[in-house]
Amino acid sequence: MxxxxxxxxxxxxxxxxxxxxxxxxxxxxxxxxxxxxxxxxxxxxxxxxxxxxQAHKLAALKAAAEEKAAALEGVALTIAAKVSATGQLYGSVTNMTVAEELAKLGKEVDRKIIVLKDIKKVGDYVAVVRFHKEVSAEIPVKVVAEGAPAEEVAAPAVEEAPAQEAEAPVAE
The missing domain is CATH 3.40.5.10 (Ribosomal protein L9, N-terminal domain)
Structure with missing residues (x-):
């Protein structure tokens, strides 16, 4: 139909x-x-x-959506969540959580326009905010363990890179 x-x-x-x-x-x-x-x-x-x-009205709506998207440019979220020893979250990080974090930064965004799969593990993700059918903004979301200092969260990522470089010469 x-x-x-x-x-x-x-x-x-x-x-x-x-x-x-x-x-x-x-x-x-x-x-x-x-x-x-x-x-x-x-x-x-x-x-x-x-x-x-209504072409001029639609152009004005698109311009307003582009302004909102520009306001979110450069915004990166770090969400602390309770985590098990394996890196699995107790619960999940959803679009509602992202909207609350944006509100803390002073950016009011309706949770219904945030597109994000439920996040159930620690790591880096991307949330897409769709202001208009032609205008969207991508927000990087980093989920970290609650109570863990930022250095400890970043350290494993730094340690993995040299280990991969060390494996390459051995393979030759």
Whole structure:
């Protein structure tokens, strides 16, 4: 079933997108909730005309999203979490955790626009914040053991590199 979205639907698309969904989802949820209309030829013509008239408004929304993305440029998060001896987290780091850490830095971001797989181990990850369908910002997220000093967390990464260099001459 082809539909035109009347508002942003997380995981499906953005306002004025034409999307294909299963007929039950469209007929039983999207259309009754007012989130979409059937994409008939006349509805597509109306959409095209509306997009022409709203081009400057859409450009302003994109510019605002680019400003928000620029504000997050250079931001890197370090999240301390309780960790077992094997490096496995007790629980996980989610988009809600990332949103809370950004709020502590004074950057208010809705958790629903943060795309991140649940993190269950210590390490480096990337969170993507989607402000607009064409504008997104990547935030590096480092998960460390709670209570461990930063030097101890960085030290194993430094020790691994010389060990790999030492193995290379032996292999020759």
């Amino acid at each position: 082809e539909l035109i979205l009347k508002e942003d639907v997380i995981g499906l698309g953005f306002k004025n997108d034409i999307v294909n969904v299963k007929s039950g989802y469209g007929r039983n949820y999207l259309i009754p909730q007012g989130k979409a209309v059937i994409a008939s030829p006349s509805a597509k013509k109306i959409l095209a005309e509306n997009l022409k008239q």
